[in-house]
Amino acid sequence: MxxxxxxxxxxxxxxxxxxxxxxxxxxxxxxxxxxxxxxxxxxxxxxxxxPKISDNIQRAKGWFNSAIKKHKYAGKYHYCYCTKSSHFEHVLNEALKNDIHIETSSAFDINIVEHLKKTGKITKDNYVICNGFKRDQYIQNIARLINNGHKKCIPIIDNYEEINLLSEEIDGKFQIGVRIASEEEPKFEFYTSRLGIGYKNIVPFFNQSIKPNEQVELKMLHFFINTGIRDTAYYWNELMKCLKVYISLKKVCPTLDSLNIGGGFPIKNSLAFEYDYEYMVDEIIHQIGQACDEAEVEVPNIFTEFGSFTVxxxxxxxxxxxxxxxxxxxxxxxxxxxxxxxxxxxxxxxxxxxxxxxxxxxxxxxxxxxxxxxxxxxxxxxxxxxxxxxxxxxxxxxxxxxxxxxxxxxxxxxxxxxxxxxxxxxxxxxxxxxxxxxxxxxxxxxxxxxxxxxxxxxxxxxxxxxxxxxxxxxxxxxxxxxxx
Missing domain, CATH: 2.40.37.10 (Lyase, Ornithine Decarboxylase; Chain A, domain 1)
Incomplete structure (x- = not known):
């Protein structure tokens, strides 16, 4: 026995x-x-x-680059690490060895970015994607970073007031993204994410507040699913809704050239864990490419924000x-x-x-x-x-x-x-x-x-x-x- x-x-x-x-x-x-x-x-x-941090980054970059090559996808792929998963210096130092970009969530994140710039770990070529609900200190820190020459800092607009708040603090033109308020999973306690702007409101918001503002250039549409990237009917349905918004927005906004599919990959939580990462990446690239081809619009560059998967x-x-x-x-x-x-x-x-x-x-x-x-x-x-x-x-x-x-x-x-x-x-x-x-x-x-x-x-x-x-x-x- x-x-x-x-x-x-x-x-x-x-x-x-x-x-x-x-x-x-x-x-x-x-x-x-x-x-x-x-x-x-x-x-x-x-x-x-x-070493596991670098290993996972390289795995993900390999999956996306292989899928882009396979489907002859015209856009580029950018790997971002969302710092809220672990802000420790040893984590950022290891992650940044792999030619990646970062995503921030609050005001003090920008202080970390500035420290990393001083030490040469981040340069002007690294994107800094600024998520989260922004008020005074966060707005001021983002503005300081952009005003000091970091043009690849892209604040993601979470509510209607943020454009004006940023415009008052930033000198000259700057790029922004807009976050979609995605519908939550049916079993969730509420229907719509508290973060971002509703699907139906994004194009009107662009026409009313972004297009007339000569200081602002819309570059990115940000799409985040709380449950992460999973092979479920819910995820694919939300991705298709997001692509419809991207296509509608792209037709009236030529500067829009990037889609951020935030929401991370799952990580191993059991010895019986199974997840086909390569299939999911391949299918995401295929679905995005197919939707854009059918609508006769240029495919977007793809950004991901992997936090738990990274660290x-x-x-x-x-x-x-x-x-x-x-x-x-x-x-x-x-x-x-x-x-x-x-x-x-x-x-x-x-x-x-x-x-x-x-x-x-x-x-x-x-x-x-x-x-x-x-x-x-x-x-x-x-x-x-x-x-x-x-x-x-x-x-x-x-x-x-x-x-x-x-x-x-x-x-x-x-x-x-x-x-x-x-x-x-x-x-x-x-x-x-x-x-x-x-x-x-x-x-x-x-x-x-x-x-x-x-x-x-x-x-x-x-x-x-x-x-x-x-x-x-x-x-x-x-x-x-x-x-x-």
């Missing part, structure tokens, strides 16, 4: 996989010894495997199981040495699924369990609702430490969780490790951020922090990570 954890994984999934292999009874991620990483740095920890699969979390609680005849709770609410907020806020695997003890027998975090909040858990299936792990043993990994957690979790700030129940944010490869392909690691201390929490909260005080030292010792 097959009762080992490795037997369970191999009979349930196609394993090993491209990024996951097993070596000496321990899990490897892109050739990284995760058990060794946990032993070296202690747990809990987060890590970012930087999500580069991230991972490692925890240690501290203790097992048998709460009744059926439920065993494995308690981790951190909190799901603070380190993976999407897992409890929107029941987002992540890949979860044991790091070690693959040849041990397995058992069905629930995973619990350290906070006193009843929602601090991870179970089958988030994980697609029941959770099985090697049997808990006090004398044999068990490490578990959550993978593809690189998008949004730090910013939503409040990186470096207050955490629920004052559970400290774990240390963050950057993983890279040198020119010879050897793995290198470095500490990006240490685990939060009691002193940092007390400082944020306004208490007088004396690191040599007995109370503070006791608290900090209490929060020391396990290094078993």
């Amino acid at each position: 097959k009762t080992k954890y490795i037997d369970l994984i191999e009979q349930t999934y196609d394993f090993p996989q491209e990024e996951f292999q097993l070596e000496d009874n321990k899990l490897q991620f892109h050739g990284i010894d995760l058990y060794g990483l946990a032993q070296k740095y202690g747990t809990p920890l987060k890590f970012t495997y930087l 999500g699969e580069s991230g991972g979390n490692i925890y240690e199981v501290l203790y097992q609680k048998q709460q009744n005849d059926r439920e065993k709770w494995n308690m981790i040495n951190s909190s799901f609410i603070t380190t993976m907020p999407d897992s409890w806020a929107i029941s987002k699924r992540f890949i979860m695997l044991s790091i070690n003890r693959w040849n041990d027998e397995y058992e069905r369990i629930l995973l619990g975090g350290l906070t006193c909040d009843s929602d601090d858990y991870y179970n089958s609702e988030q994980h697609m299936n029941a959770i099985y792990l090697p049997k808990y043993r006090k004398d044999k430490p068990l490490y578990i990994g959550f993978f593809n957690t690189g998008a949004y979790q730090e910013t939503i969780g409040g990186f470096g700030g207050l955490q629920h129940c004052l559970i400290p944010h774990p240390k963050h490790i950057l993983i890279n490869r040198d020119e010879d392909g050897n793995i290198t690691t470095s500490v990006f951020a240490k685990q939060q201390t009691a002193g940092e929490f007390l400082s944020i909260l306004g208490y007088e922090s004396k690191k040599d005080s007995d109370v503070l030292v006791a608290v900090e010792n209490l929060q020391e990570p396990s290094k078993n």
